[in-house]
Amino acid sequence: MKKKPKIEILRHSLSHVLASAVYEMFPEAKFGMGPAIENGFYYDFNLPRTLIPEDLEILEEKMRRIIAANLKFERADITFMEAEKDFKKAKQPYKVELIKDIKKENSKIKTVTVYRTGNFVDLCSGPHLESTGEINPASFKLTKISGAYWKGNEKNKMLQRIYGVAFESPKELRQYLAMMQEAEKRDHKKLGRELDLFSFHEESQGSAFWHPKGMAVWNEIENFGKGLRKKYGFLEIQTPILAKDSLWKISGHWDHYKDSMFHFETEKETYCLKPMDCPFNIKIYQTKLRSYRDLPIRYTEIGRIMRNEKSGELNGLFRARYLTQDDSHIFCLPEQVEKEISVLLKMIKEYYPTFGIEPKFFLSTRPDDFMGKRSEWDLAEKNLANALKVEKIKYKEKEKDGAFYGPKIDIDIKDALGRNWQLATIQLDFQMPQRFKLEYIDKGGQKRIPVMIHAAIFGSFERFIGILTEHYRGSFPLWLSPVQVEIIPVSEKFGKYSTEVQQKLSAENIRVTMKDAGESLGKRIREAQQEKVNYMLIVGEKEMKAKTVAVRDRDKGNLGTMKFEKFLEKIRKEIEDKK
Numbered sequence: 001m002k003k004k005p006k007i008e009i010l011r012h013s014l015s016h017v018l019a020s021a022v023y024e025m026f027p028e029a030k031f032g033m034g035p036a037i038e039n040g041f042y043y044d045f046n047l048p049r050t051l052i053p054e055d056l057e058i059l060e061e062k063m064r065r066i067i068a069a070n071l072k073f074e075r076a077d078i079t080f081m082e083a084e085k086d087f088k089k090a091k092q093p094y095k096v097e098l099i100k101d102i103k104k105e106n107s108k109i110k111t112v113t114v115y116r117t118g119n120f121v122d123l124c125s126g127p128h129l130e131s132t133g134e135i136n137p138a139s140f141k142l143t144k145i146s147g148a149y150w151k152g153n154e155k156n157k158m159l160q161r162i163y164g165v166a167f168e169s170p171k172e173l174r175q176y177l178a179m180m181q182e183a184e185k186r187d188h189k190k191l192g193r194e195l196d197l198f199s200f201h202e203e204s205q206g207s208a209f210w211h212p213k214g215m216a217v218w219n220e221i222e223n224f225g226k227g228l229r230k231k232y233g234f235l236e237i238q239t240p241i242l243a244k245d246s247l248w249k250i251s252g253h254w255d256h257y258k259d260s261m262f263h264f265e266t267e268k269e270t271y272c273l274k275p276m277d278c279p280f281n282i283k284i285y286q287t288k289l290r291s292y293r294d295l296p297i298r299y300t301e302i303g304r305i306m307r308n309e310k311s312g313e314l315n316g317l318f319r320a321r322y323l324t325q326d327d328s329h330i331f332c333l334p335e336q337v338e339k340e341i342s343v344l345l346k347m348i349k350e351y352y353p354t355f356g357i358e359p360k361f362f363l364s365t366r367p368d369d370f371m372g373k374r375s376e377w378d379l380a381e382k383n384l385a386n387a388l389k390v391e392k393i394k395y396k397e398k399e400k401d402g403a404f405y406g407p408k409i410d411i412d413i414k415d416a417l418g419r420n421w422q423l424a425t426i427q428l429d430f431q432m433p434q435r436f437k438l439e440y441i442d443k444g445g446q447k448r449i450p451v452m453i454h455a456a457i458f459g460s461f462e463r464f465i466g467i468l469t470e471h472y473r474g475s476f477p478l479w480l481s482p483v484q485v486e487i488i489p490v491s492e493k494f495g496k497y498s499t500e501v502q503q504k505l506s507a508e509n510i511r512v513t514m515k516d517a518g519e520s521l522g523k524r525i526r527e528a529q530q531e532k533v534n535y536m537l538i539v540g541e542k543e544m545k546a547k548t549v550a551v552r553d554r555d556k557g558n559l560g561t562m563k564f565e566k567f568l569e570k571i572r573k574e575i576e577d578k579k
């Protein structure tokens with residue numbers, strides 16, 4: 001078993017301290033589970049009343065007293081019978097259930113481990129800190145209360161979950177809390193509403209509704225991605241959204257992924273909404289007998305897929321049921337793998353910096369339960385590593401983290417808040433070509449199996465636009481911006497000239513709107529600023545006569561008056577340079 005990192009032990013130990021504080025406050029509390037999680041910990045309780053935010057302060061205070069008392073985490077191994085008796089007597093039904101679960105899972109185990117901190121005894125295998133005094137009382141905070149079903153199953157009772165965050169030092173905690181506060185301001189669901197980009201509706205949970213302004217962002221990203229793929233020799237295809245279960249049985253999705261697929265019956269057949277595009281791309285490959293001379297074949301598809309995510313786990317654009325992937329599949333000869341990976345890496349290197357995002361690369365290697373031959377894997381891993389070297393890309397290795405059907409390169413990004421996101425994956429696949437009996441004819445006239453490479457650059461439009469919205473805090477760069485220019489006439493007298501300017505910009509495919517002179521000038525400028533329009537053009541008497549515009553930049557403020565033609569040239573160039 002892997003040794004747990006110290007921070008994880010600290011976080012888990014704090015969950016015991018929290019449970020201990022809850023026990024003090026509610027002696028009749030029933031205890032669920034309390035693991036360490038990313039950035040902190042939680043504990044689930046069944047309590048005599050619903051918690052209110054003020055309770056968190058009281059509990060934190062109690063926790064600090066427990067820490068100050070420097071209580072030991074005392075371990076004891078007791079028999080199942082003893083444990084069951086003790087927890088029954090203490091009226092802890094969830095712990096009794098867990099004891100039975102342990103016994104069911106492994107009948108050979110004779111004892112269970114319990115830990116005591118002060119008066120509180122918990123069923124837990126550890127590890128924990130030596131004593132509560134090791135915790136810095138200023139480096140944790142209880143953050144929220146939510147409902148959580150016992151064991152995550154909606155058929156079970158709803159418990160109350162208390163979340164906390166914890167770090168090794170108070171400084172890290174302060175930084176984390178500041179980051180979270182900033183993240184809340186940047187929440188894409190909130191910005192999406194305010195900027196009129198997209199919305200979500202109860203009738204179609206997990207699927208975004210894209211408004212005209214959101215589509216402007218979407219289309220720019222789509223065109224940019226399509227342009228890059230064209231440059232690197234990809235051919236665009238489009239495939240259906242449904243297929244019979246027979247296809248998913250061959251691909252393996254029916255056996256391994258059925259719970260995440262939407263399926264239904266019609267004309268006595270079972271159909272599934274596609275959760276991935278791969279089998280459909282394969283069908284196109286199979287429409288012809290392919291020769292080694294035809295390879296590589298590089299397909300790209302804007303793939304519209306559906307995954308049956310639990311409604312409770314949906315999270316705006318970050319976790320959706322309806323996804324649109326920027327998908328690619330390459331079919332190639334084994335000796336072409338390295339070059340094809342190089343092509344994909346080149347594309348990725350060209351892609352992300354356009355958004356001011358630095359990609360980080362990871363090579364995931366053979367897991368223990370790998371499929372195929374060891375020699376195939378060794379070669380494939382070498383191909384991936386070589387391609388990374390050829391492209392002069394620094395990378396880290398994630399040992400044994402490859403999928404069972406092939407090694408992969410993962411690409412993570414860090415957004416403006418320092419959060420990491422895994423976006424792109426370049427996945428080598430030995431399995432699908434075999435399952436679908438893919439072939440090509442080699443030089444000697446023999447039938448061989450091609451290699452398949454799956455690659456998405458940013459994953460899904462939904463998630464990527466969600467990330468970008470938060471990364472930019474809604475202030476999209478000019479080329480992506482839903483409204484690039486807003487014309488603000490000083491008064492109605494200049495309506496005609498304003499319309500003329502608007503039409504000229506519009507004819508150049510610049511996204512431009514005009515604010516009528518109904519409201520005061522100051523108010524209209526403030527509104528345009530809130531709408532995060534990149535340029536405001538203010539036109540009055542002087543501007544109309546001289547055929548100029550007074551330019552106001554969203555970020556830099558007034559840029560002064562310039563000839564309209566000069567502004568047009570400036571904005572054209574900036575859009576072209578993807579500024």
Ligand SMILES: [Zn+2]
Nearest residue numbers: 016124125126
């Ligand atoms: Zn524990």
Ligand SMILES: [Zn+2]
Nearest residue numbers: 276277278454
């Ligand atoms: Zn695929």
